Amino acid sequence: LSALLAMSLMWMMRVFVKYFYVSTFRVAKAERAFIYGVKQGGVSLAKSIQNQDPARFVLAGFISDIAEIEYRYLMGVKVYPNDEELVSVMRKKRSNVLLVSPLKVEAIRNNQEMVDRLIKANIKIYMTPAAQEWDGRSDLSHTQLREVNIEDLLPRDKIEIDLEAVRKQLTGKRILITGAAGSIGSEIVRQVAQFAPERMVLIDQAESPLHDVRLMMARQWSNIESYTVVSDICVRERMEELFEEHRPDYVFHAAAYKHVPMMEDNPEESVRNNVDGTRVIADLAVKYGTRKFVMVSTDKAVNPTNVMGCSKRICEIYVQSLDQAIKDGKVRGRTQFVTTRFGNVLGSNGSVIPLFKEQIKRGGPVTVTHKDIIRFFMLIPEACKLVL
Known part of the structure; x- marks a missing residue:
């Protein structure tokens, strides 16, 4: 009896010590939070924040x-409706x-009234990773939480593409x-990987972000x-x-x-990287039998007024001419060349949105090219779906 009493x-x-620790120290500086969503994603997120020590x-x-x-109650707390009383x-x-x-x-994103x-x-x-970035099984971590961005709250109609047609093209193929x-x-990498290619060769000269991709x-x-290659695309010997070795399809x-002001100050680098780099990759694609070459371009290549836009327009003309030369039989090859032009891509490196946000934080003014200018934005995943 005494042993049972001692164990009790x-x-x-x-239990008392744990309760005292949790209530006094672990959650002392924690913020009280509601979770939007009660299915597996919401429950997984709730478990993660409950296990965090110290609690955020x-x-x-x-x-x-x-x-x-x-x-009703879920994990010891009440579930409330998403209505005007929220x-x-x-x-x-x-x-x-x-x-x-x-x-x-x-x-x-589509409930503007709630936002x-x-x-x-x-x-x-x-925000947590979107459903397409989460496999539906892995535990969510509190480290995946991030503050909401403008692009997260931009209401958009869902873009529907023929995924089956894309899958047939990319599954089991070699992609560079x-x-x-x-x-x-990096978003192209994510979207292509979903179609299970045989091999992916990923090239960039920025070591740290490429390591993140790896x-x-x-x-x-x-x-x-997959192969992650740190290299300059202008070095023809390395690209060859x-x-x-990989013979990409x-x-x-x-x-x-792509930074317009910087390229105005460094025109020779803009031409070397954009024009020479494109020529090297395009020529090798033809030489080694690549089926399709998709070049990412910019709306600044339309009647260009700056060095960056001009360099991208030269790239467009080069690949278009190469494509036509193959069709006319002047160049031996089977490569089909496709060019996609992007405008303002929200969340991309070099987007104007971070500049606008910083100007607003400082109290303005918000600088625009012209008072009558109208900007049309697209999201990174949308832009990459256009590429595919």
Whole structure:
């Protein structure tokens, strides 16, 4: 009896100490947060923040669009409806943070009324990876949370493309991507990898971001034979080694210098990297039998008024001429050349949006090219779907 009593006292003491630690130290500086989404993504996120030590967030409740489970309890907290009382409920629970689960990323992007209410109430919104970036099984980590960006809240109609046609082209093929560490190039890597190519050769001269791409491939697509190559595409000897070894079926050419003011100050580098680099990759694609060469260009190549735009227009003319020469039988080869032009891509390196945000933070003014200018934006995934 005494042994049983002693064990009971020890157990009670441990429970008390743990409760005292959690309530006093672990969550002392934690913010009370609601999670939008009650399915696997929301539950996985809730488990992650509950296990974080020291705690960054304390779970205050769930928000659901499913009427059948509203006002029920999940993981010890109540599930509330997503209605006009949402802000009032969060204030009563002393919460000013909303964490968006992967399956609700598109929902909040398309619910402008909800977003407006949250922003007006100074409620902070944190995003998780979108559903297409999460496999639906892996545990979500609190480290994957990030503050909401402008592009996250931009309501967009979903772009539908014939994925089956793309799959038939890319599955089991050898793919070479230049500029693979850039904002556009890395998204092309992600989207191409989803179609299970046999091999991917990823080229960039930026070591650190290319290392991140390498880790991503090892983590998410370890079944694909991938090679990350740190190199300058203008070095023909090195590029020829890669083409001879890998014989790519498809080439996505995203490597380029694109900052207009910097290229005005460094015109020789703009021509060397953009024009010479494109010529090297295009010529080797023809020589080694690449089926299709897709070049990423820019709207600044239309009637160019700056060095960068002019260099990209020269690239366009070169690959178009090469394509026509193959069709006319003047050049032996089978490569089909395709060019895609992008405008303002939200979230890309060099986008004007970060500049606008910084100017607004400083109290203005917000500088634009002309008072009557109208800018049309697209998201990085949209731009890369256009490429595919």
